[in-house]
Amino acid sequence: MKSRIQVLSVENKSGRGKSGNDYNMNICQCIVHDVDQSSGNEKQIIGELVLPKNHPVVVPGNYDGEFGINVGMDKRITGRLIQLTPVASRPAQAPAASRPAP
Numbered sequence: 001m002k003s004r005i006q007v008l009s010v011e012n013k014s015g016r017g018k019s020g021n022d023y024n025m026n027i028c029q030c031i032v033h034d035v036d037q038s039s040g041n042e043k044q045i046i047g048e049l050v051l052p053k054n055h056p057v058v059v060p061g062n063y064d065g066e067f068g069i070n071v072g073m074d075k076r077i078t079g080r081l082i083q084l085t086p087v088a089s090r091p092a093q094a095p096a097a098s099r100p101a102p
């Protein structure tokens with residue numbers, strides 16, 4: 001499954017968890033641009049996205065997010081990010097040439 005994601009900022013969090021294991025993760029503040037399949041209307045959802053370990057560096061911008069399915073230890077099925085791919089920005093279009101007068 002793919003989704004268009006706008007990354008607003010990236011924060012690195014590291015430390016030691018309750019179990020005594022060290023952690024180091026990058027968390028993105030994002031806007032997900034979702035299209036309602038029945039109406040075709042776009043809605044924007046704001047949230048956090050934890051990048052997978054060894055994911056390439058992410059900077060603010062637009063990305064296509066590829067997601068897979070994960071089953072947790074509690075047997076709940078959730079989504080998991082596989083990869084963010086930068087979306088090439090489109091060059092600005094030149095204004096339409098004006099037609100000569102008849």
